[in-house]
Amino acid sequence: MSTVKETVEVDVPVRTAYNQWTQFEAFPDFMEGVEEVRQLDDRHNHWTTKIGGVRREFDTEIVDQLPDERITWRTTSGDTSQKGSVRFQRVDDMHTRVELVMDVEPSGPVEKAADMIGTLDRRVKGDMKRFKQYIEQRGGESGAWRGRIRPGG
Numbered sequence: 657m658s659t660v661k662e663t664v665e666v667d668v669p670v671r672t673a674y675n676q677w678t679q680f681e682a683f684p685d686f687m688e689g690v691e692e693v694r695q696l697d698d699r700h701n702h703w704t705t706k707i708g709g710v711r712r713e714f715d716t717e718i719v720d721q722l723p724d725e726r727i728t729w730r731t732t733s734g735d736t737s738q739k740g741s742v743r744f745q746r747v748d749d750m751h752t753r754v755e756l757v758m759d760v761e762p763s764g765p766v767e768k769a770a771d772m773i774g775t776l777d778r779r780v781k782g783d784m785k786r787f788k789q790y791i792e793q794r795g796g797e798s799g800a801w802r803g804r805i806r807p808g809g
Contacts, residue, residue, distance in 0.1 A: 657737075658762065660777050663755040664784040667792050670746040673754055674724045675800035676791050677742060682798055686786035688779055698803055705736075707779075708770060712736050712763070721805040728807075737761035756784060 666673050680693045680701050689707040696702055699718045714734025721727045730739040740758035747753055762768040
């Protein structure tokens with residue numbers, strides 16, 4: 657399993673950054689290789705990705721979510737095994753530090769080779785830079801979900 661970690665500071669309030677991140681169906685707008693995310697309910701999403709010509713579909717479950725602080729997830733089925741969290745830290749009224757940490761288990765030869773040469777790490781760094789551009793250019797979030805999900809709940 658590989659761990660990737662990336663932090664970016666965005667020029668928006670913590671509430672704005674968090675609210676936009678809860679709009680999972682907008683992820684293809686800034687995440688390379690993510691073709692579609694369908695939100696099935698408050699906890700579950702279905703993902704379709706295409707990386708290096710390999711299409712993968714998998715489901716994720718949000719296991720912990722606290723508005724303006726964190727979202728933690730894990731895969732529950734499909735072609736990919738991962739877990740991760742994104743944390744939001746208020747820097748000041750107009751700046752937020754967003755930290756993404758993911759543990760990913762490469763599932764096939766293409767993914768294993770890509771992992772060995774650092775492709776996943778570069779992709780996550782690029783996704784976080786694109787999130788920064790996306791949210792700052794929008795000037796506000798496209799929606800929000802302010803519910804709380806507790807581990808095991």
